[in-house]
Amino acid sequence: MSAAEDKYILxxxxxxxIETKDLDMYYGNFQALTDVSxxxxxxxxxxxxxxxxxxxxxxxxxxxxxxxxxPEARVDGQVLLDGNDIYQADTDVVQLRKRVGMVFQRxxxxxxxxxxxxxxxxxxxxxxxxxxxDEIVERSLRGAALWGEVKDKLHQSAMDLSGGQQQRLCIARxxxxxxxxxxxxxxxxxxxxxxxxxxxxxxxxxxxSYTIIIVTHNMYQASRVSQYTGFFLLGEIxxxxxxxxIFENPADRRTDDYVRGRFG
Amino acid sequence: MKRSIAGAREWxxxxxxxxxxxxxxxxxxxxxxxxxxxxxxxxxEASLSDLLTGRSWRPTSEPAQLxxxxxxxxxxxxxVGALVIAIPLGLGCAxxxxxxxxxxxxxxxxxxxxxxxxxxxxxxGFLGLLMIGPWLADLMDLPIGQFAALxxxxxxxxxxxxxxxxxxxxxxxxxVTLRSGSLALGATDWQTIVRVVVPxxxxxxxxxxxxGLGRAIGETMTVLMVTGNAAVIPQGLAGFLKxxxxxxxxxAAEMGETAYQTPHYHALFTIGLVLFVxxxxxxxxxxxxxx
Ligand SMILES: Nc1ncnc2c1ncn2[C@@H]1O[C@H](COP(=O)(O)OP(=O)(O)O)[C@@H](O)[C@H]1O
Ligand SMILES: [Mg+2]
Numbered sequence: 001m002s003a004a005e006d007k008y009i010l011x012x013x014x015x016x017x018i019e020t021k022d023l024d025m026y027y028g029n030f031q032a033l034t035d036v037s038x039x040x041x042x043x044x045x046x047x048x049x050x051x052x053x054x055x056x057x058x059x060x061x062x063x064x065x066x067x068x069x070x071p072e073a074r075v076d077g078q079v080l081l082d083g084n085d086i087y088q089a090d091t092d093v094v095q096l097r098k099r100v101g102m103v104f105q106r107x108x109x110x111x112x113x114x115x116x117x118x119x120x121x122x123x124x125x126x127x128x129x130x131x132x133x134d135e136i137v138e139r140s141l142r143g144a145a146l147w148g149e150v151k152d153k154l155h156q157s158a159m160d161l162s163g164g165q166q167q168r169l170c171i172a173r174x175x176x177x178x179x180x181x182x183x184x185x186x187x188x189x190x191x192x193x194x195x196x197x198x199x200x201x202x203x204x205x206x207x208x209s210y211t212i213i214i215v216t217h218n219m220y221q222a223s224r225v226s227q228y229t230g231f232f233l234l235g236e237i238x239x240x241x242x243x244x245x246i247f248e249n250p251a252d253r254r255t256d257d258y259v260r261g262r263f264g
Numbered sequence: 265m266k267r268s269i270a271g272a273r274e275w276x277x278x279x280x281x282x283x284x285x286x287x288x289x290x291x292x293x294x295x296x297x298x299x300x301x302x303x304x305x306x307x308x309e310a311s312l313s314d315l316l317t318g319r320s321w322r323p324t325s326e327p328a329q330l331x332x333x334x335x336x337x338x339x340x341x342x343x344v345g346a347l348v349i350a351i352p353l354g355l356g357c358a359x360x361x362x363x364x365x366x367x368x369x370x371x372x373x374x375x376x377x378x379x380x381x382x383x384x385x386x387x388x389g390f391l392g393l394l395m396i397g398p399w400l401a402d403l404m405d406l407p408i409g410q411f412a413a414l415x416x417x418x419x420x421x422x423x424x425x426x427x428x429x430x431x432x433x434x435x436x437x438x439x440v441t442l443r444s445g446s447l448a449l450g451a452t453d454w455q456t457i458v459r460v461v462v463p464x465x466x467x468x469x470x471x472x473x474x475x476g477l478g479r480a481i482g483e484t485m486t487v488l489m490v491t492g493n494a495a496v497i498p499q500g501l502a503g504f505l506k507x508x509x510x511x512x513x514x515x516a517a518e519m520g521e522t523a524y525q526t527p528h529y530h531a532l533f534t535i536g537l538v539l540f541v542x543x544x545x546x547x548x549x550x551x552x553x554x555x
Contacts, residue, residue, distance in 0.1 A: 064448065066444065066447065066448055069443075069444065069447060093450075094450045094451075094452065095450070096450075097447070097448055097449065097450040098449075098450040101448065101449070102448040104441060104444065104445065104448075106441060108439070108441040108442055108444070108445040109445075110442060110445065110446070110460055110463075110464070111442075111463070111464050112463065120446070120449060120451075120459070121449045121450065124449065124450060124451050124455060124459075125450060170445070173445075173449065174448075174449065177449055177450060
């Protein structure tokens with residue numbers, strides 16, 4: 001790694017929640033990520049931008065080991081969560097995924113009731129039942145700004161909700177297992193502008209208590225909601241810094257081209 | 265000119281298809297009418313409720329006793345037993361093939377299971393009669409190696425290919441996004457299968473079970489060979505380990521021996537009618553398992 005590359009990667013001040021060091025990732029022989037070293041601060045929103053196929057989703061999946069679902073995927077380097085490498089042999093993946101929750105590109109509610117969707121995680125990990133579980137469900141749905149809309153139909157199928165509601169339900173489902181980090185992979189790409197606005201509002205609220213890392217195609221979204229932004233290109237992180245700086249005064253010409261919409 | 269030829273071809277194809285559809289319906293109606301025609305005279309001997317709830321089937325005694333309850337219950341025992349064996353086994357097999365087995369093994373296993381459907385029922389009957397029956401009787405200390413549960417077991421084997429094959433498709437069609445959603449919440453593979461994948465494939469699995477058992481209800485030869493053919497009313501759970509006689513086996517065994525146009529003859533057609541109605545209802549349910 002040359003010094004010239006290094007200087008556009010900011011190391012944020014304050015508490016770091018997740019940090020990657022020299023992260024490489026492969027699908028079989030194809031290298032999807034090269035030498036990604038980046039530190040994401042606690043209780044802030046970090047946006048990851050870049051053209052399609054540059055490895056943003058792959059990077060996100062490295063952070064909660066969801067890449068291991070793909071048989072030919074392989075990782076090299078370190079991912080530190082609160083300073084501990086999650087790729088160590090003795091890491092409990094179940095615990096890791098409880099701490100690092102994930103919201104997907106398309107809403108993927110389970111074909112069961114709204115209540116059962118939210119209660120899914122707590123039922124897996126704890127023996128909570130009855131009123132205690134009811135409380136968790138209510139708290140999570142409130143946290144995802146969905147409670148008011150569904151409180152009278154908790155036992156109806158989640159499949160009957162609108163796309164935007166489904167996505168907030170998926171967020172509630174993640175909140176119910178009380179994670180510390182939220183990974184969001186283009187969570188609004190299947191939603192209309194109103195639903196998108198609701199999710200953005202929600203992210204700003206959630207930022208108080210969670211560390212959020214969001215992949216987005218939407219430059220305005222990145223600049224609206226995030227405090228830090230990383231620009232990916234062809235599997236490398238080109239530039240990482242304060243969101244304002246990345247959008248108004250990018251250091252690398254390629255970042256400049258991208259945020260001004262000159263390619264990609 | 266070209267257009268009118270194309271038009272004529274369209275017309276020909278359409279009418280052929282329509283004719284095929286109408287003929288299928290006509291055949292079903294004809295079968296029903298034929299059954300009805302040969303069944304109806306029995307009602308001069310006995311009422312419908314006498315037939316359906318009569319506790320004694322002695323068609324050759326004088327006067328003939330034509331109570332079908334032992335036969336109906338015999339069929340019910342064998343079928344319910346088959347259900348209880350086939351559904352868990354079929355579902356387990358489907359889950360194993362789609363979720364647990366490595367790709368290579370899956371490619372061998374699934375065609376193998378589907379091939380079971382090609383084995384003629386008389387072979388299953390033979391297997392049950394000569395091998396499995398005596399062996400089970402020995403194991404459980406039964407007086408005779410022909411009993412209701414043996415029929416259930418053989419029918420379950422016969423229903424398996426359908427249940428496994430269709431359930432496996434249903435399970436495989438559960439979107440990968442649902443599995444990821446569950447895994448990302450910290451669920452293990454096994455929790456994901458049990459709590460998300462199988463419930464999501466529920467309607468396909470129900471349809472598979474109903475279709476698989478459709479074959480079991482109408483199945484004759486195997487059951488005739490392995491259930492002992494005693495027209496007695498089965499009692500409680502112990503009834504599963506005693507000989508029974510099903511409706512289909514009765515028709516098959518007695519049709520050749522009965523005199524034409526006797527009450528016995530007509531009663532056999534009434535059994536056929538009852539079976540027809542049951543099968544028809546069953547198929548209607550299989551088409552829309554939710555309804
Ligand atoms: N499951 C996979 N198997 C093989 N290659 C993959 C897989 N997923 C992604 N890739 C490849 O990795 C690269 C990065 O993909 P991805 O992380 O999805 O990019 P992005 O999210 O930025 O659009 C692409 O070239 C893509 O084709
Ligand atoms: Mg992506």
